[in-house]
Amino acid sequence: MNGAPVFENTYDVAVVGAGPAGLAAGATAAKAGLTTIVLDENPAPGGQIYRAITTTPVRREEILGEDYWDGQKLIQEFQSSGAQLVSGATVWSISRALEINVSQGGKTHLINARWIILATGAQERPFPIPGWTLPGVMTAGGAQTLLKASGLVPSGRVILAGTGPLLWLLAAQILRAGGDITAILDTTPLENYVRALRQLPGFLLSPYFAKGLRLLTEVRRKTRVIKGVTKLEAQGKDKLAEVLFATGSQPATRMAADLLLLHQGVVPNVNLAMSIGIDHRWDELQLCWVPVLDQYGNSSVPGIAIAGDGAGISGALAAAERGRLAAYAAVKALKPEALSHLPAEQILLQALAKAQAGRAFLDTLYQPPKHFRIPEKNETLVCRCEEVTAGQIREMVALGCEGPNQLKSFLRCGMGPCQGRLCGLTATEMIAAERNVSPQQVGYYRLRPPIKPIQLAEIAAMPQSETAVKAVVRG
């Protein structure tokens, strides 16, 4: 990047996030002749899945795999589209009047958009086992970020634990990069295999089927995999020393470890969408909040659409298709005469359906079990920022606390700098289980901007909004 980016006051379309959905949306809108800006908080485009694709020091292509390098096509399409990308740009507030506050280079800029597409992607589901906050325990996603962005391969006795496609992908990437894995502790419930069978026919048509099978075979050949893990704890005094685990009703086993990488799937990153007041619903299969959207991705707030995994987990290929579809709807609303430059709606919908084929199989197979989503032991931490335990939450529910917002008031649960990202789902599911009602009924934290912490100095130096300037002139 050369110098500070120049922001216009107004864009036809503003896209938040430069992962597959954001890149595809930005490119599609710009190709139709709409002025388009893509705001992304990372140093380079790609999102989580194609993180650092333009800058990664990992040279050997087979390490990160062909699916990763596929992202280059999206980058090229984007670069030739005329859309503006601003990296290192954190969107921390969006109003229903489509005003965006974005922090870049220590300064907040105010941008007005006629249409906004949120492509804020996914985050890892919390994995609150005893000891998950010990140094030496981190998320698989975190380890993958280090690998992609900096070429760092974990060393020492490394244990991966959990469930979901990303766990296996990371294992393969570590092994290909020359790293060692002591063991993979697979927490996928054995009954999930039976439940998922019904969805198998759909999955056979999925682009992920053959690739997934190859990946599993590759990893199993090179490392020890322990299936059906039902108990998992990280233990150690000041840092991780051992992983304690058990399968089925077997007695627990200990395994010495320097690094434990946890993962039990990804969920939509909903903080920005929720802070705008967009309607969400609880998804009983994916066990998370998903925004309520129409077939294009338009949300309950007029002019704001959501694409990619932030709209519900569907993977990178579907993310790009959803990005194109959301941009198509933006063009239809803002510049219908330009629709002729884009593929027909039917073609976009079909491409999305194809990319989503087999999703139900993965969601069913890799649905994490209840005992790893809701801590059984009362001393297990749920809210890391404010150090709130499962036991404290149970106590509050017994006292009549009905939802996560009351937990905030009583325990400060969810009120730390992570703004509930690491405890929100656990809090909702725990209260629902304790009260024996649905998570939908329990609800979620009321989220408000700033959705990422921001310096007071930066707020003090903010530009005035146009409406405020006008008010002054009139007065």
Add this chain to the structure above:
Amino acid sequence: MSHTADVIVIGAGIHGCSTALHLAMRGLKPVVIEKDHAGRHASGVNAGGVRQLARHFAEVPLSVASMELWERIEDLVGDDCGFTSEGQVLVAETEAELESFRARVDELRAMGFTHEELIDRVELKKLVPAVSDSCPGGVVSRRDGAANPFRATQAFRRKAIQLGAKVVEGVSVTGFTRQGAAWRVSTTADTFEAPVIVNAAGAWAGRIAAMFGEPVPLEVIAPMLMITSRMPHFIRPVVILRGRKLSFKQFNNGTVLIGGGHLGRAYPDTNYTELDWTKLRESARTVWDLFPIMRQATIVRAWAGIEARMPDDIPVIGPSSTAEGVYHQFGFSAHGFQLGPGVGALMAELITTGSTNLPIAPFSIARFSNAIPKH
């Protein structure tokens, strides 16, 4: 299904819950009807200031009486409500402002109230070392402090229930009809009947008053607050300003709450609020000017609560001017939290004895009888 009660209180904010508690203490059976849950709005999400300082003169007697209840809050509700008494300081930003404060403090003394104390630059620096050197002095009210608003509202609710009150949550009032000497209240669930009704419905109280044929110029507002991540301890009292809008408080855990009444947008039909960052910018600038230490602070969260404001910034307290047996207790204009315990006690006194020891004439709803209601 129909229920009967001695009094029906509409709204389970701190005022509704306090009135229910004090009615129950006097042996009555009140029912509180709340459209959401207790403390969901202004009562639960305000800055928690327990302040006698810088109040409208008409409110001072009520505030002083309420302070006595705050000081024995644990005896009253069985919970300390997070109440701490580190004082509140009104900072003068200029000499001229300090002079106007002096006149105010003198006038209060003449009325017999001594809780406000004028302080000079030296005393101000002693109480608030972090304040900018440019401030010439201020006023302190040493017994003031702060509490945890949601916890306090819940404590009043819990204690009221223990003493026989009923709190019905998630139920909205839809209408009133007269049944002989009683009022029948229809709701989205059951029907309730009582000879006495208290309208403590906060931002929604204007709608209730209108149902009794006395519309009021109530404005629905959404005062905003911001909070920082944890900082080293640097301030004990709550600090407020007069000229520019600011209230400022550091909690025991080190986080700093920044408020002062800048308004966001309220959507009372959906309970939604939208923040106005142009105005929060003003708060940030004021803090920047007054507390150099805060220039490194990080804001982690901002929010707004939905509240009622009257045109003259003082509440409506007292009997209806149109409907027998109906009482109003709303419009606290973003400074009603501290008054909750005291006004609840006063309302119970008014309902059971027909009069109050403290003067409430300035709060009569009749003062708006010629005013045109705002929309």
